[in-house]
Amino acid sequence: xxxxxxxxxxxxxxxxxxxxxxxxxxxxxxxxxxxxxxxxxxxxxxxxxxxxxxxxxxxxxxxxxxxxxxxxxxxxxxxxxxxxxxxxxxxxxxxxxxxxxxxxxxxxxxxxxxxxxxxxxxxxxxxxxxxxxxxxxxxxxxxxxxxxxxxxxxxxxxxxxxxxxxxxxxxxxxxxxxxxxxxxxxxxxxxxxxxxxxxxxxxxxxxxxxxxxxxxxxxxxxxxxxxxxxxxxxxxxxxxxxxxxxxxxxxxxxxxxxxxxxxxxxxxxxxxxxxxxxxxxxxxxxxxxxxxxxxxxxxxxxxxxxxxxxxxxxxxxxxxxxxxxxxxxxxxxxxxxxxxxxxxxxxxxxxxxxxxxxxxxxxxxxxxxxxxxxxxxxxxxxxxxxxxxxxxxxxxxx
Numbered sequence: 001x002x003x004x005x006x007x008x009x010x011x012x013x014x015x016x017x018x019x020x021x022x023x024x025x026x027x028x029x030x031x032x033x034x035x036x037x038x039x040x041x042x043x044x045x046x047x048x049x050x051x052x053x054x055x056x057x058x059x060x061x062x063x064x065x066x067x068x069x070x071x072x073x074x075x076x077x078x079x080x081x082x083x084x085x086x087x088x089x090x091x092x093x094x095x096x097x098x099x100x101x102x103x104x105x106x107x108x109x110x111x112x113x114x115x116x117x118x119x120x121x122x123x124x125x126x127x128x129x130x131x132x133x134x135x136x137x138x139x140x141x142x143x144x145x146x147x148x149x150x151x152x153x154x155x156x157x158x159x160x161x162x163x164x165x166x167x168x169x170x171x172x173x174x175x176x177x178x179x180x181x182x183x184x185x186x187x188x189x190x191x192x193x194x195x196x197x198x199x200x201x202x203x204x205x206x207x208x209x210x211x212x213x214x215x216x217x218x219x220x221x222x223x224x225x226x227x228x229x230x231x232x233x234x235x236x237x238x239x240x241x242x243x244x245x246x247x248x249x250x251x252x253x254x255x256x257x258x259x260x261x262x263x264x265x266x267x268x269x270x271x272x273x274x275x276x277x278x279x280x281x282x283x284x285x286x287x288x289x290x291x292x293x294x295x296x297x298x299x300x301x302x303x304x305x306x307x308x309x310x311x312x313x314x315x316x317x318x319x320x321x322x323x324x325x326x327x328x329x330x331x332x333x334x335x336x337x338x339x340x341x342x343x344x345x346x347x348x349x350x351x352x353x354x355x356x357x358x359x360x361x362x363x364x365x366x367x368x369x370x371x372x373x374x375x376x377x378x379x380x381x382x383x384x385x386x387x388x389x390x391x392x393x394x395x396x397x398x
Contacts, residue, residue, distance in 0.1 A: 030061040034117035034124045037070055039097065042113045042130040045281065046293030047137045049074075049102040051088070053115045053127070057095035065094045065119045072100060073126075074113035081114060081129065089118070097252070107136045110168065130288065133168040138292035141240060141263075141280040146298040150306045152268035155242060157280050157295060161261065164238040165284040236261060237286045243294075247275050251294070259283040270302040304383035308332040311377045311387070316395035322365040323395050327377055329360045334381040340364075341389065343374045349389075367397045 037053035044050070051072045058064050070092050075085035092098040105111065112131045117124040141159035148154075239259030243251040244267065255267060270276050279294035313328035325340065335357040341349035342364065353362055367373060373396070376389040 030059070030063050032059045032061075032063050032065075032120055033122045034065060034068060034119040035060050036124045036127050037115045037117050040115050040127040040130065041289065042074075042111070042132060043289035043291065044104055044132060044134055045101075045289075045291045046140070047104050048293075049104045049111060049134075050099060051102070051113055051115070052097060052099040054097045055092035055094055056117055056119075056124075059119070068092050068094050068117055068119040070098050070115055071118055071123075072113060072115050074102070074111065076105060076109050076111055078110070078112070081112060085114075104134045107134050109134045131168055132288035132290065135165055135284060135290050138162050138282045138284050138290070140292040141282055141295040144278065144280055144295045144298050146278060146300040148300065148303060148305050149266065152266050153270045153276070153278075153300050153302055154264070154266045155278055155280070155298070156264045157240075158263065159240075159280075159282060159295070161240065161263075162238055162282050162284040162292075165290055167285065167287060235286070238284050239282075240265075241281050241283050241291065242267070243279050243281070244270070245277050247277070247299075251279060259286065270300075272302050272304065275299055275301045304334070304381065305385060307385035307387045308335060308379045308381050309387055311338065311379050311390045314375065314377050314390045314393050316373075316375055316393050318395065318397055319363065322363050323367040323373065323375075323397055325362045325364065325375055325377070325393075327360055327390070330357070330379045332379060332381060334383070336380050336382045336384075338362075339378045339380065339386070341376045341378070343376075344371055349374070349376055369397050372396045 035056045037055060040051075040053040042049070042051060051074065053070050053072070055068045055070055056065060070090050072088045072090065073081050073085040074088075075081050079085075088100050088102075090098045090100050110131060110133050112129050114126045114129045116126045139160055139162070141157040144155060144157040146153055146155050236258045239261045240263065241254035241259050242256065242265045243254055245251050255265070255269075265280075267276075267278075277297050277299040279297050281294055282292040284290045308330060309332065311327050311330055313326075315326045317324050317326065327338075330338075337357050338355045338359065339351055340353040340355065340362050342352045343349040352364065355362060364373075364375075372394060374392050374394050376392050378387050378389050380386040
């Protein structure tokens with residue numbers, strides 16, 4: 001007689017088999033705390049202090065932030081910013097840069113500032129604290145002008161190039177009790193007892209004499225002489241910085257990596273067919289950034305003003321129906337066509353025809369027999385720029 005297992009036992013076995021699949025430990029919830037702002041800057045521009053930072057777009061665990069604000073904390077001297085610093089809260093678009101300006105205190109004042117992100121009631125850690133010593137406002141450049149050239153938009157201005165402003169000398173932290181500063185050349189960082197003196201450096205041991213080569217073995221090759229690369233030139237810290245913006249944009253970063261030592265600049269990267277605007281600032285220091293107020297603003301639209309090359313290979317042959325002009329096709333990429341000019345005697349050349357770019361010949365059916373004509377040819381591009389004239393060719397229809 002077969003005994004059937006009870007239904008309760010069967011159910012327990014089924015649940016046990018279903019539960020044996022490994023799912024892993026449960027993951028902790030994603031943190032929504034925002035990270036600290038990026039690209040934090042403290043600068044003096046004219047008589048204003050400028051605080052700028054880029055808001056984070058996601059939390060420390062990558063959760064997108066729907067809204068975020070930047071809290072700038074600033075103060076004068078070396079007082080604790082958390083306790084005595086003034087706070088400015090600026091709403092920001094996640095991932096975008098925000099800027100706030102403050103009146104600069106009297107020249108010679110040490111200013112320190114930091115920033116943090118706020119989102120959803122959570123606060124990030126602070127950025128590094130930046131510092132600068134305020135300076136008398138620098139004289140801004142003046143009479144900025146812009147003109148179009150073949151290379152781009154050329155700028156020129158007037159103004160004095162400022163002297164370089166040295167970085168601020170901040171007081172260093174005092175030495176800890178019972179710890180002496182290391183002497184030059186010492187390699188030990190072990191703290192000593194009060195009043196102790198660092199041990200003298202042991203005399204350098206003489207270099208070991210080279211071991212004799214084994215008899216009959218090949219001579220040991222000499223090590224190549226190491227040639228040290230020349231040190232890069234120091235970066236220029238004072239001069240002029242050029243800023244560009246689109247019609248509805250803002251001035252953010254200078255076009256050059258370091259200040260210019262001249263009062264001219266050509267922008268070859270200005271987009272074609274778009275109006276852009278420029279200002280120039282005098283720079284006394286780049287770290288920290290201390291600039292003048294902006295010069296007058298000039299705006300220009302870059303256009304193609306470079307004409308194509310003049311056509312070559314022009315020749316004229318008599319035909320039964322008139323005088324035929326032949327030439328070498330132009331290799332210009334933006335070629336829009338050709339213009340044929342004709343003159344007779346001492347007269348001025350007159351436009352005879354305007355041809356499509358695919359044409360490389362033209363028949364002058366109006367040429368009269370026995371009259372000496374002088375022909376020239378030009379090329380023009382899609383922007384309307386016309387080349388110089390080709391070498392003239394004279395011909396007479398017999």
